[in-house]
Amino acid sequence: MSPFFSICIPNFNYAHYLKETVDSVLSQNFGDFEIIIVDNCSTDKSWELISSFDDPRIRKYKNEFNIGFAPNLQASVSRAKGKFIHLLSADDKMKPEVLSKYHQAILAQSNPSNLFILSDVSYIDENGLEYELEERDLELFQSKKCKLDSYSGNGEILQFEGHDILKKVLPNIKNPAPFLSVMVSNELMKSVEGFNAIRTIGPDKFLNYKILFTNPKVLYLRTIGFQYRIHRSANMVAQATNVKQQIDDYLNILDFSVQAEKIGVAPNQMINTYINRVCYKIGIVSLLNKKPGQSWRMLGSMLFFPNYAFKNHRFYLLFLLLILNPISTFFIRIAKTLTQK
Incomplete structure (x- = not known):
């Protein structure tokens, strides 16, 4: 049985x-x-x-x-x-x-x-x-x-x-x-x-x-x-230096966008979240943690949806911050400190 x-x-x-x-x-x-x-x-x-x-x-x-x-x-x-x-x-x-x-x-x-x-x-x-x-x-x-x-x-x-x-x-x-x-x-x-x-x-x-x-x-x-x-496993450390999470979410959007639309969820909502949170936010955090390489990978991951990335000001902002690094990181830290007071 x-x-x-x-x-x-x-x-x-x-x-x-x-x-x-x-x-x-x-x-x-x-x-x-x-x-x-x-x-x-x-x-x-x-x-x-x-x-x-x-x-x-x-x-x-x-x-x-x-x-x-x-x-x-x-x-x-x-x-x-x-x-x-x-x-x-x-x-x-x-x-x-x-x-x-x-x-x-x-x-x-x-x-x-x-x-x-x-x-x-x-x-x-x-x-x-x-x-x-x-x-x-x-x-x-x-x-x-x-x-x-x-x-x-x-x-x-x-x-x-x-x-x-x-x-x-x-x-x-x-x-x-x-x-x-x-x-x-x-x-x-x-x-x-x-x-x-x-x-x-x-x-x-x-x-x-x-x-x-x-x-x-x-x-x-x-x-x-x-x-x-x-x-703190070796797998968790590796995740912080690759784009596997971004690839997973990119595939989730591709696989479920048609079904999502049928129940009233617009695919562009998922794509904007992907660019703003899954890529941009992690890109900024990585920059503050002195991991510019990961930030560049996040910028590249935004281009999985190029039509959306090129229309999003966060794509250009992250690019500018990376070009101006480490000066940009210094000012981000100051701004973060001021907002926390």
Whole structure:
């Protein structure tokens, strides 16, 4: 008989966090689940650790080659036998009783196969210390951080339609949910063909968009369901010096612009956000952080949409600031200091 939940854990070089992650699942008070761990040719002691897990609910796989980030996510979820699929990074953790809460929410629905479920999350540091929370801004359905003692969640379940969520997040090209809190049915995952796509930084955002365009019922559980670990990994450092995020968002605009227009979101809204926030804002921040090379890359990324870039004054402003650097950076810092007083 198929388990109710498939907890899919893709791993690469997280031997020092993986046991905490797995233990957070095994300690749940709802036990009808399987854990699928797919190791992507780790070079640390991950496989040695994975091999030592002896709970019969854990299924273990090791890729013959390193197939990349997004393909390993797909390799994980494609093996799921459960009715509902959850993707959990190998360094993140479940909060106690969260599977029971999701299970109860699912059983209360008349059409459980057509659900997109999420909850709020907390942030933990490298040592597992919880220091901040993230909930949804209901107006824009974007992440809103808050202090541990100011969380507004009360356990209620809010309901939305998938298209209504997209109308809120697409104009700003935002992810509608923290990926570690998302749960969808196996049927729904297969209907959109999972993570199959060319996305290097945000394959979860791409998947969420695909699923929400099918217009499922969205259940937002106002409870802290998961812990997202923040640490300085080599991958995070690399992201600060490349244009992978810009390429991902460029592809998202191309892939979803026709569907977006059908639900009332103009593609030019997404493009302007791409130029103003995804490129220009990061270009300015990179300049202030003494990374002019990254700022030049942001300027070049604006040209993915040349007709919009050439009509946007921020394109010329960033170009001028780069030409006049480091003098321009000096004046930006002064202006920033004055505005903060």
